[in-house]
Amino acid sequence: MLSILKGRAIIDYFGDKRELSSGFENIKPGDYVVAQGGIVIETVPEDAAKEILEAWREAFFRLKSADEALLLKNSGNEASAETKTIIEAALSGKTLSKTDVQTLLASPAADLAFICSAANTLRAREQGNSACVHGIIEFSNFCASSCAYCGINAANPGLKRYRMEPKEIIEHTVDVSKRLGFKAIVLQSGEDDSYDAKTLSHIAKKILKQTPMLLIMSIGERPIELYRELYASGVRGALIRFETSNKSRYSKLHNSPLEERVSLIKELKKMGYAVITGSLAGLPGETADDSAEDILLSASLSPEMHSMGPFIAHRDTPLKDAASISLETYLKETAVLRLLDPKKSILVPSAFETLYGFDAVKTALLSGANSMMINLTPKEYGGLYSIYPGKQHYEEVSADVERKLSLLNELGRAPTDIGIKV
Numbered sequence: 352m353l354s355i356l357k358g359r360a361i362i363d364y365f366g367d368k369r370e371l372s373s374g375f376e377n378i379k380p381g382d383y384v385v386a387q388g389g390i391v392i393e394t395v396p397e398d399a400a401k402e403i404l405e406a407w408r409e410a411f412f413r414l415k416s417a418d419e420a421l422l423l424k425n426s427g428n429e430a431s432a433e434t435k436t437i438i439e440a441a442l443s444g445k446t447l448s449k450t451d452v453q454t455l456l457a458s459p460a461a462d463l464a465f466i467c468s469a470a471n472t473l474r475a476r477e478q479g480n481s482a483c484v485h486g487i488i489e490f491s492n493f494c495a496s497s498c499a500y501c502g503i504n505a506a507n508p509g510l511k512r513y514r515m516e517p518k519e520i521i522e523h524t525v526d527v528s529k530r531l532g533f534k535a536i537v538l539q540s541g542e543d544d545s546y547d548a549k550t551l552s553h554i555a556k557k558i559l560k561q562t563p564m565l566l567i568m569s570i571g572e573r574p575i576e577l578y579r580e581l582y583a584s585g586v587r588g589a590l591i592r593f594e595t596s597n598k599s600r601y602s603k604l605h606n607s608p609l610e611e612r613v614s615l616i617k618e619l620k621k622m623g624y625a626v627i628t629g630s631l632a633g634l635p636g637e638t639a640d641d642s643a644e645d646i647l648l649s650a651s652l653s654p655e656m657h658s659m660g661p662f663i664a665h666r667d668t669p670l671k672d673a674a675s676i677s678l679e680t681y682l683k684e685t686a687v688l689r690l691l692d693p694k695k696s697i698l699v700p701s702a703f704e705t706l707y708g709f710d711a712v713k714t715a716l717l718s719g720a721n722s723m724m725i726n727l728t729p730k731e732y733g734g735l736y737s738i739y740p741g742k743q744h745y746e747e748v749s750a751d752v753e754r755k756l757s758l759l760n761e762l763g764r765a766p767t768d769i770g771i772k773v
């Protein structure tokens with residue numbers, strides 16, 4: 352249900368108020384809509400909407416109280432005085448300063464539970480119990496770039512390459528959306544020029560005609576005109592990390608300047624895209640100050656969702672012997688990001704699950720994070736999209752959907768974009 356006040360559109364979901372960022376031009380107060388990432392993707396006739404809401408009502412309030420019960424159960428109460436002061440200020444609405452971020456990151460190991468629990472409290476207060484569960488389809492592992500950390504970089508001759516045909520991408524995306532109920536899907540590839548603006552637009556239009564959804568492109572640094580054309584074709588999301596805020600490390604790992612990447616991210620945001628961005632946490636040589644700057648840059652880009660991935664060394668890259676960061680460091684960074692930017696979604700990326708295991712996903716969701724992705728790449732390409740080693744692929748996607756939904760259920764979180772068919 353919708354009210355529009357001074358150009359701001361607010362939807363009401365069982366009493367929770369959510370602000371929309373775009374897509375509400377042709378909608379009037381009182382209409383029923385399906386929204387993803389703050390963007391309207393579908394209007395729903397009143398009768399159908401009431402039926403859906405009725406089906407959700409009991410689950411919505413049951414999940415909400417389960418989430419609230421866990422907030423109380425997991426409240427860590429021991430921390431240093433310095434940490435407590437900063438957390439208290441954050442919980443009372445103050446924006447963290449750079450020094451606050453640095454202090455929290457450098458706080459004693461014993462403060463971790465306190466910081467994570469405060470981040471979870473703020474997540475519940477500012478974002479409610481909604482959890483995004485996006486699907487991701489990796490449609491090509493060809494890449495024109497040679498990023499030093501990435502296993503599908505152009506300079507890796509040992510990798511078998513694949514490209515999905517446009518028809519195959521369209522059919523597969525529509526199929527998984529209809530069959531499993533996904534309302535937000537990421538189409539990801541290396542930087543592969545063989546898919547030009549015309550081809551990608553055709554793919555997007557065909558998909559959206561058959562299944563309304565938040566379609567998110569993750570195709571790297573492609574020309575701004577291409578992104579403009581995709582937006583005109585109905586694509587509303589862009590996933591592109593800045594990888595590191597450290598200019599010299601970025602250009603060493605990428606052979607291009609950080610400014611180009613950051614200005615593209617800003618342009619996409621300006622164009623109206625729901626942007627997902629973040630850093631690769633724990634790149635070799637990263638200092639505590641770098642981590643603080645990464646978190647600050649991520650928040651300053653004001654994305655719809657943060658996606659900070661832990662770096663995992665790949666044997667076919669120059670960084671093959673480098674170590675990853677510890678789970679504790681990663682969780683602390685996630686919690687601090689939540690404290691700095693309370694109103695945005697934070698993803699638990701697939702690399703996190705690969706590195707630390709599925710049990711740790713639960714810990715991340717109790718430390719400020721609130722979203723997950725599910726890999727929907729067709730089985731026959733399983734293992735070839737090896738940006739990092741050990742990437743999970745499931746024989747049966749529905750098994751992964753089930754265990755993630757059951758984790759969300761246990762934590763009292765409501766999946767907002769995977770429909771009620773599952």
Ligand code: 5AD
Pocket residue numbers: 500501502591592594630631660661662663664665702738739
């Ligand atoms: N470990 C973890 N994530 C990686 N990516 C690339 N290489 C690695 C790695 N070795 C991430 C980058 C990129 C995204 C598609 O995959 O952050 O933006």
